[in-house]
Amino acid sequence: MSDFVEIDGSHLEGGGQILRIAITLSAIKKIPVRITNIRGGRNKPGLMEQHLKGIELARDMCSATVKGVNFGSTEVEFSPGDLNGGDFTAKVNTAGSISLLMQVAIPIALFSKSTCTMTLHGGTNVEMAPQIDYTTEVFRPILEKFGGTFDFELIKRGYYPKGGGEVKVTVQPIEILKAVEMTNQGTVREVYGWSFVAGTLPVSMARRMAYSATSFLFKLTRNRRIPIAFWARRLWAIGDEAARIPAKRAALELVKVIQDGACVDDHSQDQIVVLMALAQGRSAVKVCDITMHTKTAIFVVEQMTQVKYDIIPSGSNNIIQCAGS
Numbered sequence: 001m002s003d004f005v006e007i008d009g010s011h012l013e014g015g016g017q018i019l020r021i022a023i024t025l026s027a028i029k030k031i032p033v034r035i036t037n038i039r040g041g042r043n044k045p046g047l048m049e050q051h052l053k054g055i056e057l058a059r060d061m062c063s064a065t066v067k068g069v070n071f072g073s074t075e076v077e078f079s080p081g082d083l084n085g086g087d088f089t090a091k092v093n094t095a096g097s098i099s100l101l102m103q104v105a106i107p108i109a110l111f112s113k114s115t116c117t118m119t120l121h122g123g124t125n126v127e128m129a130p131q132i133d134y135t136t137e138v139f140r141p142i143l144e145k146f147g148g149t150f151d152f153e154l155i156k157r158g159y160y161p162k163g164g165g166e167v168k169v170t171v172q173p174i175e176i177l178k179a180v181e182m183t184n185q186g187t188v189r190e191v192y193g194w195s196f197v198a199g200t201l202p203v204s205m206a207r208r209m210a211y212s213a214t215s216f217l218f219k220l221t222r223n224r225r226i227p228i229a230f231w232a233r234r235l236w237a238i239g240d241e242a243a244r245i246p247a248k249r250a251a252l253e254l255v256k257v258i259q260d261g262a263c264v265d266d267h268s269q270d271q272i273v274v275l276m277a278l279a280q281g282r283s284a285v286k287v288c289d290i291t292m293h294t295k296t297a298i299f300v301v302e303q304m305t306q307v308k309y310d311i312i313p314s315g316s317n318n319i320i321q322c323a324g325s
């Protein structure tokens with residue numbers, strides 16, 4: 001009989017997230033894992049550069065023995081060793097997301113025996129992944145509620161298609177992650193954000209995006225004071241109308257979460273599933289609709305551990321609950 005827990009990488013969302021969660025839990029809980037049909041839900045299945053470098057980083061962090069860790073591979077075996085801490089480097093040679101490398105590595109680092117320092121190269125602000133600013137300004141405060149945190153230094157931003165960004169992350173080990181109760185939104189006192197433009201685009205476009213986002217937010221939230229900082233950096237906006245589209249989308253996404261009374265937004269939802277599983281005690285978090293990424297995260301955790309989640313409808317929201325292991 002095989003000692004490996006087998007995870008079907010094509011299930012539900014069928015993307016790289018299944019891989020990251022399986023590898024993270026494997027490293028922390030010392031569970032050998034075999035992931036098959038990797039990214040079977042995507043047009044081009046198999047390991048892409050970002051996923052490959054993420055697994056290699058996790059391998060180095062826990063001295064794992066691995067099989068099938070090469071570009072395009074659709075099946076990987078990962079047998080973890082000890083989490084000793086130390087200095088690690090991962091270099092994604094494309095714009096593959098540094099935040100997604102952090103998604104694999106930070107929980108592992110928190111449970112290591114000594115400090116982990118990671119030098120990560122790749123994209124800092126790319127589509128379909130957390131912006132580095134999201135990871136540091138949205139995800140990190142949530143992580144802090146669980147009792148973990150990280151220091152970071154943003155050395156250089158990197159964008160599609162070249163990448164070339166660099167971030168240094170330092171994580172101190174913790175004894176335990178604490179369970180959280182986030183079911184009451186409280187009062188939203190301030191909203192802030194960053195507006196960026198790309199390449200040769202003028203800073204004035206970043207201002208227009210920020211202005212559009214502010215006025216949408218103002219209309220939607222009625223009279224709240226909403227300061228938005230203007231930062232000019234290289235990013236992806238391409239035209240004047242295009243400047244309003246991401247601004248409106250950002251405003252609408254945020255207002256939906258605020259008005260629904262949820263305590264985390266749709267993108268943090270799936271990222272906290274793993275933290276809840278690793279925390280000591282019973283956690284409860286109020287979210288909007290359960291996303292496919294969240295269902296997928298729950299599937300992987302339940303396959304690999306004894307943790308069971310309850311989803312309890314609460315008005316137009318849901319409360320995700322579980323007792324961590």
Ligand SMILES: Nc1ncnc2c1ncn2[C@@H]1O[C@H](COP(=O)(O)OP(=O)(O)OP(=O)(O)O)[C@@H](O)[C@H]1O
Binds near residue numbers: 017
């Ligand atoms: N705009 C966003 N802000 C914050 N987080 C995001 C955003 N978009 C996506 N994410 C998060 O990024 C992760 C993406 O996982 P997903 O498996 O879809 O992508 P992936 O690893 O790049 O692989 P694939 O190429 O297979 O899609 C999820 O945790 C998701 O919540």
